[in-house]
Amino acid sequence: MNVNFKTIEKNATHVMLCFILLFSGLVGFCQSYPNPYQLVENWAKLPEGRTMGAVGKVTIDPDGEHIWAVIRCDAIEPDRFGDECLDSDLDPILKFDQNGNVVQSFGAGMFIWPHGIDVDKEGNVWVTEAVSDKRRPEGDKRGHQVIKFSPDGKVLMVLGKPGIAGNGEYEFNSPADIIVADNGNIFVADGHSQEGNNRVMKFSPDGTFIKSWGKTGYGPGEFKSLHALDIDSRGRIFVADRGNNRLQIFDQEGNFISQWTQFGKPSGLAFDEHDKIYVADSESDNLQNPGWEMGIRIGDANLGWVDYFIRLPTFDPQNTKTNGAEFIAVDKYGNIFGGEPGPRKLQKYVRVR
Secondary structure, three states: OOOOHHHHHHHHHHHHHHHHHHHOOOHHHOOOOOOOEEEEOOOOEOOOOOOOOEEEEEEEOOOOOOEEEEEEOOOOOOOOOOOOOOOOOOOOEEEEOOOOEEEEEEOOOOOOOEEEEEEOOOOOEEEEEOOOOOOOOOOOOOOOEEEEEOOOOOEEEEEOOOOOEOOOOOOEOOEEEEEEOOOOOEEEEEOOOOOOOOEEEEEOOOOOEEEEEOOEOOOOOOEOOEEEEEEOOOOOEEEEEHHHOEEEEEOOOOOEEEEEOOOOOOOEEEEOOOOEEEEEEOOOOOOOOOOOOOEEEEEEOOOOOEEEEEEOOOOOOOOOOOOOOOEEEEOOOOOEEEEEOOOOEEEEEEEOO
């Protein structure tokens, strides 16, 4: 057996340096991870005559193959952001097949700024409406709610008080995301803005309030714009605490377990069937998270090691606008799907090595 001791020494030095940087809070400078993925150009195809709007969260159907996505109407006004579906008659909830074709859509006229989406094990589709009151016309009853649809788009349940922001047990303030556990319990990330409620809310399967935890702040169990959440194979809830540049981990009763900073400034996250975690970083730059790069980090969902990094090719540390994937999903084949609001793209990545 031929052993390359120089390579071993180099790798050991690299690992030791990463440990030092990690405990110094500078792990962002240690980002020489491999990228075994390749972008599939022009994957998503919309019906004729429709242009791609800002893409919100993406998620996978229970069949493991179809992809659900929030598409905020169209891109007729390219600089418009925050209320793109206000006066649109387009469906913002779209289902794609593996070839990127739309096979189903619904929700026209029901949203101003849809944001988060989840599909439960029965195939029901849950969507959050995260429009802020600054962008919602006075008297408009859309906003500050979570809507449950049947697989074919029939409204089954509405959580929150439509058009009314609040911090009560049945109120939201721009809810950013939702995840439904295997037992049917509902977890909502409330809310999108740093000045919002900054809490996780838990409901029973029939929509009865159970509890909430969190407040605005920097400590464990405190948030500064919780942007997304998901549940791993162990039942732990991971929260993308984007404003604090970290993932926070809780049990389903809201007890704090840990926090991870090695995945950058997280906007979105997902898990696959092999206990891997995928984290989308669309905000790191020289102002918001110096020393880090935008892209998708992939690692071990148990130990927290980062194994791969899909660097955003157009990353510019001087540009403070959102770029690349804010949201992420992984199908049963290991393909990655990234929802990009700023560039207005729904991207697909396949593993090639």
